[in-house]
Amino acid sequence: MIEFQAVTKRYDDGTVAVDHLDLTIEDGKITVFVGPSGCGKTTSLRMINRMIDATSGAILLDGKDIRAQHPADLRRGIGYVIQNAGLFPHRTVLDNVATVPMLLGARKAAARGRAAELLATVGLPAELGKRYPAQLSGGQQQRVGVARALAADPPVLLMDEPFSAVDPVVRDDLQDELLRLQSELGKTIVFVTHDIDEAIKLGDQVAVLRVGGRLAQYDTPAALLAKPVDDFVASFVGRDRGYRALGFLPARQVPIGPVASVPLGTPADVARGRLDAGWAVVVDTENKPLGWVSEAVLSEVDGEIRPEHLISGGSLYVADAEASGTAGTLRNALDAALSSPAAVGIAVDATGAVVGGVTAETVLKALADARRSGEVPT
Numbered sequence: 001m002i003e004f005q006a007v008t009k010r011y012d013d014g015t016v017a018v019d020h021l022d023l024t025i026e027d028g029k030i031t032v033f034v035g036p037s038g039c040g041k042t043t044s045l046r047m048i049n050r051m052i053d054a055t056s057g058a059i060l061l062d063g064k065d066i067r068a069q070h071p072a073d074l075r076r077g078i079g080y081v082i083q084n085a086g087l088f089p090h091r092t093v094l095d096n097v098a099t100v101p102m103l104l105g106a107r108k109a110a111a112r113g114r115a116a117e118l119l120a121t122v123g124l125p126a127e128l129g130k131r132y133p134a135q136l137s138g139g140q141q142q143r144v145g146v147a148r149a150l151a152a153d154p155p156v157l158l159m160d161e162p163f164s165a166v167d168p169v170v171r172d173d174l175q176d177e178l179l180r181l182q183s184e185l186g187k188t189i190v191f192v193t194h195d196i197d198e199a200i201k202l203g204d205q206v207a208v209l210r211v212g213g214r215l216a217q218y219d220t221p222a223a224l225l226a227k228p229v230d231d232f233v234a235s236f237v238g239r240d241r242g243y244r245a246l247g248f249l250p251a252r253q254v255p256i257g258p259v260a261s262v263p264l265g266t267p268a269d270v271a272r273g274r275l276d277a278g279w280a281v282v283v284d285t286e287n288k289p290l291g292w293v294s295e296a297v298l299s300e301v302d303g304e305i306r307p308e309h310l311i312s313g314g315s316l317y318v319a320d321a322e323a324s325g326t327a328g329t330l331r332n333a334l335d336a337a338l339s340s341p342a343a344v345g346i347a348v349d350a351t352g353a354v355v356g357g358v359t360a361e362t363v364l365k366a367l368a369d370a371r372r373s374g375e376v377p378t
């Protein structure tokens with residue numbers, strides 16, 4: 001646990017970067033500092049490993065004041081990842097990561113073995129280990145940065161805008177990878193970003209800071225979206241927050257109805273007899289959805305339904321949340337319905353097999369019922 005107790009940082013020129021920050025960061029969770037440029041996110045983060053010393057107040061790590069520890073000792077237990085990875089340009093990728101175990105006393109061969117394991121952990125192919133950082137993409141360099149930060153197996157990981165320099169698609173992959181890693185490693189991660197969507201996706205807890213280094217709100221992402229404390233947080237959390245909040249509500253209560261389905265290879269005239277409101281979802285031998293056929297399409301088909309006859313489906317949502325652990329949300333269910341060419345969202349089980357369909361009306365009715373019964377915040 002990391003505790004900020006009335007922490008203030010005033011730089012020599014008088015700038016107050018952080019102002020009486022009180023905050024408790026739980027072990028094994030991702031805590032995100034988010035806020036506009038200059039609000040003191042980086043300063044707050046760097047005070048944790050004493051790259052910057054607080055002017056007043058105290059920071060406790062596992063109950064002990066960090067000022068009582070030598071910075072080098074303190075930093076052994078705290079990994080640090082920055083934007084653009086901060087790799088050594090003249091060392092290979094493998095040696096960039098191996099440096100850390102070697103500094104901690106491992107022999108070269110053992111350190112390289114550990115580095116190779118870590119590259120695999122962050123999803124990099126072994127052959128990239130021989131390259132130099134400049135020969136990697138930005139996203140790959142960030143993964144190396146994460147591998148290096150993990151090399152000492154520190155319980156705490158500080159990450160300062162680690163994914164800001166990569167394009168949005170790669171950033172999305174890196175975020176997913178971080179969540180996957182975290183589900184295995186359970187580190188205490190403090191993550192700085194100016195991107196509220198990134199904060200909401202990654203954070204177990206999110207601290208919204210305002211310029212002047214004051215804490216505006218410290219809450220779960222769902223609570224930030226549902227109950228911003230003031231206009232600053234509401235406008236920072238942004239547009240569509242009511243819709244985005246649906247992403248935190250499980251879709252369990254949405255009743256799933258039957259959906260017309262036909263296997264690929266079904267004769268068109270047979271399929272025509274099975275349509276529901278002019279549509280049927282086409283499935284493979286494992287009952288997984290492949291796409292849709294409509295009355296209009298089938299009227300042109302002579303013989304069996306083949307892949308080229310299919311109209312692409314919309315998004316799917318997992319209804320079998322208990323079994324898979326990947327709980328489909330109301331947002332997933334609504335998106336499935338709205339993106340479906342048949343206006344019916346397909347619910348699948350953990351294996352991806354069709355279990356039924358939902359319309360936007362059923363999703364919204366389930367939401368209205370849950371709000372009325374007080375199950376979700378209004």
Ligand SMILES: Nc1ncnc2c1ncn2[C@@H]1O[C@H](COP(=O)(O)OP(=O)(O)OP(=O)(O)O)[C@@H](O)[C@H]1O
Pocket residue numbers: 011012013015016017035036037038039040041042043044194
């Ligand atoms: N060494 C310094 N001397 C004086 N002022 C500083 C120094 N470092 C940062 N600041 C100021 O402190 C405030 C907070 O800076 P900090 O870098 O912590 O903000 P940030 O929220 O991380 O910003 P950004 O998102 O732009 O990186 C800013 O006003 C900044 O100009």
